[in-house]
Amino acid sequence: MPLAVEQILRVIASALVGAAIGYEREIKNKPAGFFTFTLVCMGSCLIAILQENIFRDLGGDPGRIIAQVVSGIGFLGAGTILHNRGNVVGISTAAMLWLAAGLGLLIGSGGENNYIIAFATVVIILPITMITRRLSAHFTKARKIQRFRLVFEDSFEKELFDTLASLGVTIKKYFLLNKYFHDDIHMKELIIYFSIGKNITLDDILSKISDIDYIHEIEKV
Incomplete structure (x- = not known):
């Protein structure tokens, strides 16, 4: 050859x-x-x-x-x-x-x-x-760690984590899925692994933060 x-x-x-x-x-x-x-x-x-x-x-x-x-x-x-x-x-x-x-x-x-x-x-x-x-x-399941996917405005990242902490969410780790611009707004998409206290459920947390303006998408994964 x-x-x-x-x-x-x-x-x-x-x-x-x-x-x-x-x-x-x-x-x-x-x-x-x-x-x-x-x-x-x-x-x-x-x-x-x-x-x-x-x-x-x-x-x-x-x-x-x-x-x-x-x-x-x-x-x-x-x-x-x-x-x-x-x-x-x-x-x-x-x-x-x-x-x-x-x-x-x-x-x-x-x-x-x-x-x-x-x-x-x-x-x-x-x-x-x-x-x-x-x-x-x-x-992750054995340790009762849950996760959700979030799309939010990047400039509000500190406020987001502070809000989650105030709701009793303990973040274990998170992964960046995507960063992009939408209508000139810098967006970030994360998968967040976390644990929560006994007196609150994941649905409770989702309902509390789903109406926050800087959070554009949220879902359990």
Whole structure:
């Protein structure tokens, strides 16, 4: 097989691997989704191919450019990590980006064994993420932690958390699903995990805060 054709097949394989991981992130509304993971995996593959071509034609250290990918992907991963009110989210997405880059480099380096290892890794990691999510949901239910989805005006975030605290809501953690502008208003969408006291129900809390002007959507999830 001509080298150029084989290298094109590597890029296609890396796109499939990145898309598989990205799809799982996309359906979970993570900061980096289908398109991002596909690009990361393909980009890493292309850099590995570039390094191979340079080494074949000019010689030199075959791992120098690849090493920069391993370092540089950290900056992209850092962009998916958010820290707010003591909560840190996005670490798993950052780790998956790092994994996608590694898989792209593996495929881009060529070799039948590398293809097998890359696709086997995807087959292993995707079920693990689903099992982990189900276990997390099980333990959350066992601890009687409830959750709801909120869409509210970002400028009122402090007032929102103060209001929830005044109603006896103890927030355990929360995840940012989306940030966007609506009618020139900066909106934020969160999933909030919380526990409540014995003398109040989730329906009571929802009824009390559903009429607040800066809360646009609220639902149990």
